[in-house]
Amino acid sequence: MLQPRQLLACLVPLLLLVPSARAETPTPEGGHGPSAAYRWLDIVLEATAREVERRGARPTVISRAHAISVTAMYDAWAAYDARAVGTRLGASLRRPPSERTPARKQKAIAYATYRALVDLYPEDAAWLAQQMSGMGYDPNDTSTNLATPQGVGNTAAAALLAWRRHDGANQFGDEPGSSGAPYSDYTGYAPVNPPDVIIDPDRWQPISFDDGQGGTVTPGFLTPHWYKVRPFALTTSAQFRPPPPPKVGSARLAQDVQEVIDYNANLTPEQKALVEFMRDGPRSTAQSGHWLRFAQDVSRRDHQGLDRDVKLFFTVGNAALDAFIAAWESKRYYDSSRPWTLVRYYHAGDTLPGWVGPGQGVDWIPAEQWHPYSPSTFITPPFPGYVSGHSTVSAACARVLELFTGSDAFGKVEQLTAGALTEPGFACNIIQQREGVPSQDTPEDCQVTLALPTFSETAELAGISRVMGGYHIQADNIAGLELGRQVADFLWPRARAYWAPGTN
Template sequence: MRRLYMSPRRWSATALTALTVGTAIAVVPTAPAHAAGPTDHVLYWNDVLIRTFRQVGGSPGPLARAGAMVHGAIYDAANSALCADGADRCIGQPYRTKVAPTAGVRPDLATAIDYAAYDTLRSIWPSINFAADLSTAQQDIPSSSARTDGQRMGSASAQAMISFRANDGSPDTSTYADGTVAGQWRRTGSGEPADPSWGLLRPFAMTSNTQFRPGPPAGYTSYAQLLASKAYADQVNEVKSFGAVNSTTRTADQTQAAWFWANDLNGTYKPPGQLFTHTQIVAKSAKLTQAGNARLFALVGLAMGDAAIVAWDTKYQTSIDLWRPESAIHEPQDDNNVDTKPDATWKPLSADTNGVNFSPPFPSYTSGHATFAAAWAGAMKGFFSTDAFRFVGTTEDPHASGVLRSFTGFSAAATENARSRVYLGVHYQFDADAGMSSGSALANHVTGNFLRPAVPAYAFDGFYEGQVKYDSSYPDGVAGGSMTLTFGLSANGTPVTDLNAVVGVSWNGQPGAGSGAVSVVNGRYQVTILPGKACGLRGQTLSVLLRDGSSRNLFVTCTVV
């Protein structure tokens, strides 16, 4: 428990935002992502990637694979460029390669990122021209040996990734025969079975495709046992009630959450794009450096790339390829369960832009949305060393135009994402639970074994304001005022003054909140924060994220004047 110091000043507290609705979020057209050279090239190419998701559409697996490839290559390129200044400047362990620099040349970091992304994108989608995006990214970078070496490093990093993914099982051209027994998946009119063999794809980080496969639904390995169980009946009846297009059980907020997380339609950024966008929102709030973003987006990308494999392995490669709730509720076949009643008129809430209700064209168990969400949340927690990061998320689903939702942390967002599929009428709750379990275990594996910081652990001498030291609590900030804090770092007894040793800084995980850029003054790191009105007795937290993967937090309570 934090110790709070009392002050003779007047104290007050204000409530934190729970849910807001903002202006409409437009789908970005297929055009270069920026009109001027970007300040952060990792975010720039993530924008290009998400734009391409909208353009190509399709099922989530190939999009997640593309995200893992692009951001894995970007990470290796950025890491190689920074390692050129010495091992203590590396971001972390290489993923596929560490390209050696040319002697006497300091490679340009931005250029390395640009060519890693550009070459990888071209290999994934050879029919799409990304030349304008590359030109925009490079337009402010003058010709030099640094730029030339950065290009070499970026292209080499891309080629290492491209070679690694050659013949990995993509594209998936396999076919799948509809089920013929009760419980087995069959088409519901929304299209051909999507990527039946995606679960056999070569993993990005897992040791095997089945490493994080969940157990069977409700523990049953045969359709007859499952469909006759009370657990199955409870699941069917829940989604029948909460997920119906005309449900009187589902609340307005649950309906909004269902649409907010859907993004199943082509033309949206799809589930992987939504989670990448939420990663951007958090990264900008935390004021991450390009190096920090390179590592964060690679961790998220690798986790989601394998999440698709885990989910599709479970959907198609196990003993139960479970039918969607739509089929379960419609089918008149005898499931030997007196607690389920067929209803041929039932429709899920899920619908296209013409109002035609549909279920996604692949088996229900396990939930891809839930697996992606948990993998994303776990990667975010692993990077930030905390789950308590507040952020406001966006959506591109046309049924939730303009909706923003606020979350107290990564797990809270993932849990809502998973549950939303029941409200949408396309999944059972055990689909969501299994996806969350698999995705969380996968993310822990990724963050525990890949892209680990390569520098020694930093010693931190505490936060100081002038000569006053604060270890973990600042008792008397002024809401609406400012505080300039300093801190010192050392590694193995040697002072560290490299600005890139501080990966990012955030104030209570709030987008747009008041924390300035970090600088180095007289051998010490310095940051100014501007506590807002919400910083009352309940307090808020300044977080500083370091290159060694650790974070340092200062809990601040305030007087409101």
């Protein structure tokens, strides 16, 4: 693994690797342009973005919605494959060879994905129905006749949704002990630290954000019960629980906190762009959505067809689900603090260099005013630090992409503008000013080219971006990357066994 400070400086050329024997071998499938699975994934991600606009980013909840959607898609498709079995109904939906046509596959996929999305996002039912009608399908067709593709899709989705209805996520707010709100906690979690006092610096502390309307809001731990959600492949959420994080009083933690301070005071335009790219913006579809978009990049790059797209999206979506579940188990078990708390604890009463705010650059500030490189309306994600969810999910998805394609090579390049999501409207030399003096050696437009040569480097960049941004210490990142790879290596043969039974 590259050392964190080498990552941006050492983006190597695209690696050309020999395909793994375990990889999913491409099969020519004919046709051009995005497959039906690709187009439905676009709809899934847009529905997610609409939900984020209504309720804010809930990455755990989003990952489950994505996993359900791509699994419904897969289960419907499997009925028209000669070998694949569905996740819930096995081979019982198998259709005869005469029915295994592209049109029937596409129609079954449409109905299954549509039914899943209406269950997950009922407020968008009308919009989703428009998407169905636009494709020439009747959204009101609830047939379960397995001789028809709509019957296959509806049946596959119903079985999956029934299995997920009480999977621990509390989608319907009906778990005993919950508030009755969808996805609310039912495990009785309460933080040790209030927002304004550090009682135990090793434990998580809620943070008050600006609410964008002149007031403040203090979010609680987002879905602290997520360790109870039923995984796709893991035997338990604690299966790969990492060792404990460093504690106050250890040299390791002091070093990690100082690293965060140093990054915050010296972010380059390239690093700011990386932080923002991996953090995403107001309609963020979270890490699962980010990596499903990367899977779409692979689909375009490799000219994939419907069958291969279905299998790829199914694998990536469920890798993200299990990675989130494993990460949240660690977060809940260790309940560890974040840099916001640790900087204030270690440097109480001190003055240190730090980012002042949009268009103000870096200056000397009291430690009590130290702020991650993030908008005041979303200072730091509202849940404990260890392990980093970005690191865990990115490592898991990167690994299954490598295993699926047989190569670590990615080859994506992003053109970004540093500061666009955090301090828009300011010239680059202004956002890079120090002690009130504009930078003399930065381009005015802050345009940045971000290379993502391999899946594994992309995951490592996602992880280190969280340290650079001030949301995590390095220990959170390193343990998260390792956890994600463990999840992926366990999940991959189990996912592949659905569409290629008897292989390993």
